[in-house]
Amino acid sequence: MTVTLYGDKKLPADDRPTVQVTAVQWPVEETEQPANRQPGGKWSLLSGGRWSLPPRGGWANRTWLLIATGVTTAVLASAIGIGTYAYAGDVPRGTTVLGAELGGQSQAAAADELRAAVERQTAELNAPLPVVVGEQTAELVPAEVGLQVDVEATVRAAMQVEAHVFERLVGSRAVPPVVTVDVERLDAALNEVLGEQSRKMTMPGITWSGLTPKATHPKPSLELNREHSAQAVREGWLSGEPVTIPLAETHPVTTAEEVDRMVTELAKPAVAAPVTLTTDEGSVSIPPAAIAKSLLFTADEAGTLSAKVDGERLRTALDDDLAKVEVSPKNAQMTLTDGKPKITASRDGKELDTSDLGEALLAVLPQSDDRRVTGTLKTKEPELTTEKLAGLGIKEKVSTFTTQFPGGLSSPRSQNIITAAKDVDNTLVLPGETFSLNGHTGDRNYAKGYQDAPVILNGKLVPGVGGGVSQFTTTLFNATYYAGLEDVEHKPHSYYFSRYPAVIESTIFYPELDFKFRNNTEYGLLIDTSYTSNKITVSIWSTKVWDKVKTEYGPRSNITKPKTVYLEPGPDCIAANGSDGFSQNAYRVFYKDGKETKREKFSWRYAAEPRFICGPEPS
Structure with missing residues (x-):
């Protein structure tokens, strides 16, 4: 019995009787003599239930050969004819789609037949499709969301149906039509039905109120997945039943427990005491207020919460304190002396390099003691150098x-x-x-x-x-x-x-x-x-x-x-x-x-x- 798979669904096995063919070894051993051969050269049953041939020679032997040859020829001719009939056309015999018999037809003829069947069922195919979206029900107009039968693709699918010779002769296979839908239009229509049932993901977060960290616990989103929605509608359109549209609930990667742990293990200790910043030109104390202004907690699209120290925010928060270790660059200037332009040379400055400072600072913030980081002063050129001014x-x-x-x-x-x-x-x-x-x-x-x-x-x-x-x-x-x-x-x-x-x-x-x-x-x-x-x-x-x-x-x-x-x-x-x-x-x-x-x-x-x-x- 043959089982044909369509997608991930098994069709019921065919319960019609099958013909069993037992192979016979040929030729029979010549040494065996017919112990009880019947007169006239007929077959006789030997002891042990074995069938044997009549002895060689004589008219009976020749007659048997002629009969055997004729029977074999007839059987072969019949088999060829049956096979020719069973495999005639591009679509296997017995194949139907939407009640239309496509079996035994060429691909083009089958497409015409199916197209006519679709036209005959226009009213049924254009009937409003009931859908269930969350707790809301609605009806979709198939044409408005691009629902239609893809005739050519359906015929190609019907041509691929596997069947043995006997099944092609007496079997019947209903092939589901290939359905297409406009995914974007369907998604827009379903979202209108979904309405306020949807919710955006609440991202995990930690913000500051002064020196107090405030936790935002994550919440999952509830929304449609356009591909899953399209699949459900394609599969359920012709079922005669309301189509339930699946809703996707997406949870942020970082959990509420992890947010609370980050508050306890990082945010609160971070502002518990100042951090000493040491450079070649001296030291600067980074107060808790500056830490809070520069320590940022952000979540990516997946809801993964991470922490970083923003170097530019830290620079702004420290303000004039950095003047203890930094030297401002000086632009070149031009003045008129004795009626001629004269350039006053520019001067390079020294500026705290904040590119790596954030990671170093983030590493010591959870600590209760030894809160020290080392900063590097890099050369900072003025916006207007002597060479640039001279070339103007x-x-x-x-x-x-x-x-x-x-x-x-x-x-x-x-x-x-x-x-x-x-x-x-x-x-x-x-x-x-x-x-x-x-x-x-x-x-x-x-x-x-x-x-x-x-x-x-x-x-x-x-x-x-x-x-x-x-x-x-x-x-x-x-x-x-x-x-x-x-x-x-x-x-x-x-x-x-x-x-x-x-x-x-x-x-x-x-x-x-x-x-x-x-x-x-x-x-x-x-x-x-x-x-x-x-x-x-x-x-x-x-x-x-x-x-x-x-x-x-x-x-x-x-x-x-x-x-x-x-x-x-x-x-x-x-x-x-x-x-x-x-x-x-x-x-x-x-x-x-x-x-x-x-x-x-x-x-x-x-x-x-x-x-x-x-x-x-x-x-």
Whole structure:
């Protein structure tokens, strides 16, 4: 009896009777004589129950041979015919799929037959499929999740069914169809049914509350496994029964007991006492607070909890204490001496190497005594070395711009201009860098030496800290403008002031209004500022890229006259003569090798500044 396996399931054994064939040794020994041969040369049974042949010779012997030969030929012919019938076609006879008889057909004919059977059962195959997901039940529409019978694959599977000749003649084998499903669409549909029953894995963890470690115990996740879900649906689709979708519960590798042990054996002892860090330049005490800030417990995707000391966190936690053993590197600097750029050499520093310190520290943290580690100081180069600065091509003055300011150096407005100029003086801007004036000076407040001076606020002049810095901003803007540098951000004043070039000027107000430019050259540049009692100058030192940069103005248009506004007298009232409003275009023109290379357009509309009078309006 033959048992055929489909996947991991055994089909029931066929209980039809089988034919047993007993082999006979041929020929029979010639020495045996027929003791009781019947007349006419027939077979006779010898003693012992053995069958024997008639004696040789005579007509009887020849007749027997003819008969035997004919019988053998007939049997062989019959066997060949039966075998030919049994093995006809690509699909074994007796094979059915979804009730369709495919046996004895060619692969192509069987596929057509099965395709027709699928079409006849469209209604049944498209019937909603009940599924059970956890405690939720739902129905899936087969077409919406891509459930279908793969006709070609099913026929190929039917062709592989093994059967003996007799089974091919009288046997019947129902082959299950090969079912396909869109795994992603099925997973999305099943997750919608799963809903809030799912839960993410709670990872094990240890966090710090001051010097107290807090344990987070792990919890397993409960979710679908898309491959297992697809297998269950493929196997259960045509069963006529609801399909139960398996849920996978995944446990983190680290258990709650292991988390508690890590708290007891590592976290608590770690902050019980300081650790002494010894270097060639002296020793530093690492206090428990610094240990807690740098000792991290993290879990990977599998939920394996591990501990490490983060070197950079440790450095931050130790802060100024490392100054006892470290030496800060010093950048190279450039200044102007006797009208020429001069470089002050850089200096290497010494910095604690934290790359291996974490492991060494982690090894002693569980100990109650002998809490000492050895640290290595490594050389740290400055960000700007002497060689790098020398290679930036800062060799000549490429632009300069000066504006006049009234009031002398003693006025608050003048002092604000000078304070900003001193802050920006000798600033180095590397190739590709963007300079921000607000970013460089920060908030211009009283603590930095800025004073109250007139600023424009809501359309009128009022006292404000840092007033007058707009004049320095305009001077710096023009210096970078005529150096041909990229304008990133600037905003002209609301009113026109004759001390500034029209359109090509900029105001500033922290933090909303900023002035920014980008060094769009391959060379470094140095900002040089200088001042006298009534003027401010900004120069840019670098390598010339353009032969010349100049401004061409268009005519003023849309001119409006100022109105007179009377303000309440007082310390906050600032009088103004007023100015016309107008629109104007300015063009920055670049020259290279004596020819105009490009030009950029700048446009602005100035409002008419009212004539402010501090006093009552005449009746």
